Amino acid sequence: MKIARFSVDGLDFHGKVEGDRVRVIKGSIFGDWELSGASYPLAQVKLLPPTRPVNYWGVGENYAKHVNYRLEEMGESFRPRSAAFTPWHKGVGSIIGTGDTIIIPPDADWIEYEGEICVVIGKPCFRVTEAEAPNYILGYTVTNDIGTGPTWAKSDFSLWRVKSCDTFGPVGPWIETDLDPHGVDIIVRVDGKEEDRGNTRDMIHNCFEIVSNISRHITLHPGDIITTGAPGLTRPLKAGEVIEVEIPEIGVLRNPIANLKE
Amino acid sequence: MKIARFSVDGLDFHGKVEGDRVRVIKGSIFGDWELSGASYPLAQVKLLPPTRPVNYWGVGENYAKHVNYRLEEMGESFRPRSAAFTPWHKGVGSIIGTGDTIIIPPDADWIEYEGEICVVIGKPCFRVTEAEAPNYILGYTVTNDIGTGPTWAKSDFSLWRVKSCDTFGPVGPWIETDLDPHGVDIIVRVDGKEEDRGNTRDMIHNCFEIVSNISRHITLHPGDIITTGAPGLTRPLKAGEVIEVEIPEIGVLRNPIANLKE
Numbered sequence: 001m002k003i004a005r006f007s008v009d010g011l012d013f014h015g016k017v018e019g020d021r022v023r024v025i026k027g028s029i030f031g032d033w034e035l036s037g038a039s040y041p042l043a044q045v046k047l048l049p050p051t052r053p054v055n056y057w058g059v060g061e062n063y064a065k066h067v068n069y070r071l072e073e074m075g076e077s078f079r080p081r082s083a084a085f086t087p088w089h090k091g092v093g094s095i096i097g098t099g100d101t102i103i104i105p106p107d108a109d110w111i112e113y114e115g116e117i118c119v120v121i122g123k124p125c126f127r128v129t130e131a132e133a134p135n136y137i138l139g140y141t142v143t144n145d146i147g148t149g150p151t152w153a154k155s156d157f158s159l160w161r162v163k164s165c166d167t168f169g170p171v172g173p174w175i176e177t178d179l180d181p182h183g184v185d186i187i188v189r190v191d192g193k194e195e196d197r198g199n200t201r202d203m204i205h206n207c208f209e210i211v212s213n214i215s216r217h218i219t220l221h222p223g224d225i226i227t228t229g230a231p232g233l234t235r236p237l238k239a240g241e242v243i244e245v246e247i248p249e250i251g252v253l254r255n256p257i258a259n260l261k262e
Numbered sequence: 263m264k265i266a267r268f269s270v271d272g273l274d275f276h277g278k279v280e281g282d283r284v285r286v287i288k289g290s291i292f293g294d295w296e297l298s299g300a301s302y303p304l305a306q307v308k309l310l311p312p313t314r315p316v317n318y319w320g321v322g323e324n325y326a327k328h329v330n331y332r333l334e335e336m337g338e339s340f341r342p343r344s345a346a347f348t349p350w351h352k353g354v355g356s357i358i359g360t361g362d363t364i365i366i367p368p369d370a371d372w373i374e375y376e377g378e379i380c381v382v383i384g385k386p387c388f389r390v391t392e393a394e395a396p397n398y399i400l401g402y403t404v405t406n407d408i409g410t411g412p413t414w415a416k417s418d419f420s421l422w423r424v425k426s427c428d429t430f431g432p433v434g435p436w437i438e439t440d441l442d443p444h445g446v447d448i449i450v451r452v453d454g455k456e457e458d459r460g461n462t463r464d465m466i467h468n469c470f471e472i473v474s475n476i477s478r479h480i481t482l483h484p485g486d487i488i489t490t491g492a493p494g495l496t497r498p499l500k501a502g503e504v505i506e507v508e509i510p511e512i513g514v515l516r517n518p519i520a521n522l523k524e
Contacts, residue, residue, distance in 0.1 A: 054355045088420030089351035093316045093483060105479060126428075158350030158420055161479045166388075217367060217423045221355060 002251070003029055003139065004174035006045040017042070017174055029138070030122060030222035049097045049171045050141055051120060051223035056090040057214060058145060058163060062204050062229025069233050074150055085205060085213050090145070090227070091164030098172035102146055102255045104239060105165050106262065109149025111237050114230035115188040115245035115253075117200050118143040119207050120175050121224040125215045133208035136220070139177035140207075142186075142253040143227040144170040144245045149236065171225060176250040181207045186231055189244040198231020264513070265291055265401065266436035268307040279304070279436055291400070292384060292484035311359045311433045312403055313382060313485035318352040319476060320407060320425060324466050324491025331495050336412055347467060347475050352407070352489070353426030360434035364408055364517045366501060367427050368524065371411025373499050376492035377450040377507035377515075379462050380405040381469050382437050383486040387477045395470035398482070401439035402469075404448075404515040405489040406432040406507045411498070433487060438512040443469045448493055451506045460493020 002017035003025070014029045015022035020042050027033030061067045096102070104111050122138030146168040147153070152161045181200055188196040205213065210226055220226075237243060239259040246252045264279035265287070276291045277284035282304050289295030323329045358364070366373050384400030408430040409415070414423045443462055450458040467475065472488055482488075499505060501521040508514045 055353050084417055086418050086420055087422050089353050089422065089426065091317050091351050091480065092354065093481060093486075107479070155346055156348050158348055160349050160351065164351065165479055166481050217369070217427055218353065219355060219428050224355075 001177045002174045003050065003177060005048040005050045006040075007048055008040055008045045012048060015039070047098050047173050049095045050175045051225060053092060053224045054221040055224050056092050056095065056169060057087050057224065057226040058090045059085075059087045059205065059210055059226060059228050063198060063202050063231040064204065065198070065202070065232050066230050074153065087210075087214055087226070088159055088163070090169055091160075094164045094166060094169035096167050096170050096255070098170065098253050098255065100170065100255060101167065101258050102144075102170065102237075102243070103165075103167045104237070104257065104259050105148070105161070106260050108161070108165075109151050111146055111148055111168075111257075112234040113188055113237060113243055113245070114145040114147065114234055115186045115196065116143045116145050116227045116230055117181055117184065117186060117207075117247055118171065119181070119211060119226040119228065121211070121220045121222055121226070124219060124221055125211065126219045128212055128215050130208045130212045133211040136211060137207070138222075139175040140179050140181050140250060141171055141175050141225070142173070142245050142247050142250050143225070144243065144253055144255065145227050145230065146170070170253055170255045172253050173251045179249055184247050184249050187246045187248075189246070190237070190241050195235065196232045200231070202231060203228065263439045264436045265312065265439060267310040267312050268302075269310055270302055270307045274310065277301070309360050309435050311357045312437045313487060315354060315357075315486045316483040317486050318354050318357065318431060319349050319486065319488040320352045321347075321349045321467065321472055321488060321490050325460060325464050325493040326466065327460070327464070327494050328492050336415065349472075349476055349488070350421055350425070352431055353422075356426045356428060356431035358429050358432050358517070360432065360515050360517065362432065362517060363429065363520050364406075364432065364499075364505070365427075365429045366499070366519065366521050367410070367423070368522050370423070370427075371413050373408055373410055373430075373519075374496040375450055375499060375505055375507070376407040376409065376496055377448045377458065378405045378407050378489045378492055379443055379446065379448060379469075379509055380433065381443070381473060381488040381490065383473070383482045383484055383488070386481060386483055387473065388481045390474055390477050392470045392474045395473040398473060399469070400484075401437040402441050402443050402512060403433055403437050403487070404435070404507050404509050404512050405487070406505065406515055406517065407489050407492065408432070432515055432517045434515050435513045441511055446509050446511050449508045449510075451508070452499070452503050457497065458494045462493070464493060465490065
């Protein structure tokens with residue numbers, strides 16, 4: 001089942017995607033809910049980021065091809081970052097939905113894409129095992145974990161600007177609840193041309209291990225999202241381009257790029 | 263004026279502190295509001311963290327005495343972290359209020375206190391100057407920026423466990439809106455005994471510079487909080503102790519310490 005969050009006539013709803021329409025959900029997607037009689041054409045609603053998380057977690061360096069790419073780019077100073085499981089907080093203020101514009105900060109080297117599969121937490125979890133983790137996952141969505149070039153990546157130990165500038169967190173278009181997350185393609189296209197393709201079977205830490213590892217120390221809350229790392233390479237994006245990240249079993253996350261208006 | 267957030271009879275309110283009572287505020291403290299006729303004895307309400315931020319920002323290494331203390335503890339590997347203005351995201355899920363219990367994670371070396379003054383943002387701001395910053399600040403509160411010992415501090419580049427475990431973010435007891443933040447004492451007591459005392463005049467980056475520096479790159483939202491660094495030394499805390507951070511012009515943030523119940 002595909003669950004979207006959307007806005008129509010000034011109101012926000014969760015809804016079940018049914019073909020080219022979305023049917024309003026009554027109640028909480030994290031608790032008791034039922035389908036209402038009201039549905040809207042998808043073309044007439046504004047899709048929103050599918051949840052409003054307490055925390056947005058990032059897990060980087062989760063595919064060997066990407067780790068090697070970063071080692072080549074950033075040199076040996078990067079190695080400690082890739083040596084252990086060290087997630088980070090992506091600022092929740094960076095989140096945007098599909099269709100929203102990604103803004104290039106004028107002071108960055110550039111911005112670059114990272115197309116990823118993203119875990120959506122369904123129930124509070126603390127200290128769950130890998131085997132238990134699937135019971136706490138509502139589903140999966142698509143993220144574009146936008147970051148900047150190496151100057152800030154080298155100077156900002158916490159990645160505060162690198163990963164969390166306004167608009168750096170596209171999430172969407174919706175949540176797929178029925179998915180084996182460990183064998184799907186992640187495809188990145190710029191202006192319709194395929195730029196990168198990977199498969200989640202190549203993850204170093206799989207989704208269940210990630211949920212278990214974070215929850216070993218910190219509670220995950222309903223609606224929290226965890227982006228699980230880019231599989232391959234990336235490149236700088238330019239204003240005017242349109243970027244798509246597609247996981248065929250979920251959907252397409254599509255965002256235009258623009259410069260900051262000074 | 264002191265603005266608290268509190269819970270009474272199952273409802274949450276903002277209110278103005280008037281002596282030993284708190285008067286309910288109608289409307290948004292970030293927009294139009296007025297005082298209602300209802301007030302409660304402070305002793306009969308549960309004080310809550312004063313805002314629900316989108317982002318909780320940390321600024322470390324902001325007093326020379328504290329930077330030197332960390333250099334001695336962690337060695338030269340720490341120096342890059344202290345060399346530039348590099349704030350970090352403290353997980354919003356770590357926030358608790360005054361009176362709530364700080365939990366020691368069983369896998370950490372230990373936990374330690376950092377008593378700090380904390381900026382509370384009142385209006386959205388993006389790319390404001392130091393001179394403009396005060397117009398976007400609602401007031402100041404007190405934080406205890408709990409962190410763990412050096413093992414995680416050395417291994418977790420992003421500080422994800424070091425600074426953001428559940429309960430590591432005590433904030434309160436309320437917001438003081440009429441305060442010059444740059445000449446006040448910060449006093450830390452454990453079980454009533456003074457452990458550390460500093461003064462905000464010794465900040466390396468003052469509150470207005472911090473707001474300007476973050477907003478240069480990322481929007482600050484109403485209710486966002488920025489903790490501005492510990493002035494002095496710290497030490498491990500033990501279960502059963504009670505820690506207080508006081509800024510006399512604001513109030514006392516008081517939290518008991520306990521071990522995680524396994």
